[in-house]
Amino acid sequence: MDIDCSAEELGLFEVIGKSAGESGTTCYVIGGFVRDKILNRATKDIDIVCIGDGIALAHSVAKKLPGRPNVSYFKNFGTAHFRYNGIDVEFVGARKESYRQHSRKPEVTPGTLEDDQKRRDFTINALAISLNEGSYGNLIDPFEGMKDLSLKKIRTPLEPDTTFSDDPLRMMRAIRFANQLNFEIEPEIFASIKHNRERIRIVSQERITDELNKIMMCSSPSTGLDLLYRSGLLKEFFPQMVALAGVEILEGKGHKDNFYHTLQVIDNTASKSDDLWLRWAALLHDIGKPATKRFEDGHGWTFHGHEVVGERMTPKIFRQLKLPQNEKMKYVAKLVALHLRPISLTKEDITDSAMRRLLFDAGDDLEDLMLLCESDITSKNRQKVKRYLENFELVKIRLKEVEEKDKIRNWQPPVSGDDIMRIFGIGPSRAVGVLKTTIREAILDGDIPNNYDAAYNLLMEKAQEMNMTPVDNGKNNTDTGGHNTDKS
C-alpha cells in the first residue's frame, strides 16, 4: 500500500517496525490515519494496534526516538501514548471488546487483528497497514473498507445493530462522517440508527455534543443536522430544535418550516464564517418560534417576541447540551436577541437614533450580527431575496455613516454609575440603574447632546423627580467618561 507520508511519519514507522521486530510483536497502523491518508485529507493522530503488549512496544519505541518522548499509559486498558514532533501516537493491544446492555463499561480481552477490526465502528475506519519488516506496507482490509472509500459509503463491519449497541455514539459518528466526507450512509445502516436511536441516552452528553459540534463545523452542516432529525436522534437530546419542524395551515395560510429554514441559515452562515459560535447563533436564532406561534385572524401566523424567548432559552439549551457557560453563551444569546433588528431597519424611514441604538446594543458583535441577518434572508422567491439583500446593503451603508459620525460602538455615557453613586452618596442600587438608563436613552434618542454637562443637567432633573438630593456637586469630575462625540 503506497500512501503519502511525511519524512517524520516514515521515520516513526521505521522505528516502530524495528522495535516490534526485536520483541517479536506484530503491529499495524490503523483507523483514522489510514482512512485520511487514502482520502488525501490532513491526518491528526496515529493509532498503532499490536498483537501483544502495546505498552511495552510504546516504551521501546520512545526509547529509540530522538528526545525520548514521555510515555503515558493505562495498564487497565492496555493503552499507551506519547507525542512526537507534534504527532499524537497511541498504542493499543488488539482486543475483543463489547459493551454490556445498559452500560458503557466494556469487557475487554486480547484478540487477533481481525477481532480488533471487527469491533471498530466503520469499514473505512478498520483498515490496517502492516509496519513489520517483511510485510511492511501490506494493507489488511477484511471488510472491504477500500471499496467503501471509493464508493463513498458508510458501512459497519458487523451487523449494524451490534456495532451501534457496542457504542451508541457511533450513530452520531456515522452521521458526522457522512457529513464531513460527503459519504452516504447505507440504507440498512440508517434503518438501524433509527431503530437504536434511544440507546444514545446511555452516552454522555459531552461526547454527543462533541460530535454535534463536528457536524456544525462541516462546510454544509444542514446535511448532518437533517440526518440527525430524520434518524430520530436529534429528538433524543435536542427536542427544542425538533419542535421547529413542520408547517401548519389555517384558513389557507401556512408558515415556513422553521427547521429547514434554520438549516439553510446555518449553511449560509457556514459559507461565510467558520466561527462555531456564530453557527450556533444561526442554529438558535428562531428557537423561540414554536413557543410564540399564534394565528391572528385575517392576518396569518405570527411569532411575536420569539427573539426574546430565544434569548432566554439559550442558557438552558447550553446547559442541557453541556456547551460552555461563559461569554460564548452570552454572545450567542445576544445575537439571538438582536437578530431581527438590522432587518427592521430596512423597512421605513429609519432615524439615526434607531441606527445608533443598534450600534450601541451590538457593539463589537455588529459584523457577526449583520452576517447572521444576511444569512437569515431565505426565500424561494429569488426576486424577493435580491430586493431584501439590496435594502440590507443600504442599511450597512447607513450604519457605517452613523458610526463614523457618532462613534457609538463601545461608547460609554458621559456620566457613569460610579459618578452617580458619588454625587448622591449612595451605593449600588436600583436608583443608580434608573438614572443611568435615563441618561443613556436620552443620548441615544438624540434628546440631549452627548456631553457631561447635558448629562449632568438631566441627571439633576430626574433625581429631583425621584426625591434624591446630591451630596456632591459633581463638578469636580472633568473626566468625559470615554464619550467621544458631541452629536445632537
Ligand code: CTP
Ligand atoms: N473508533 C470506534 N468507535 C468509536 C470511536 C472510535 O470504533 N466510537 C475507532 C475507529 O476505528 C477510529 C479509531 O477508533 O478510526 C480512532 O478514533 P478517533 O480518533 O475518535 O476517530 P478518527 O477515526 O481518528 O476520526 P476523527 O479524529 O475525525 O474523530
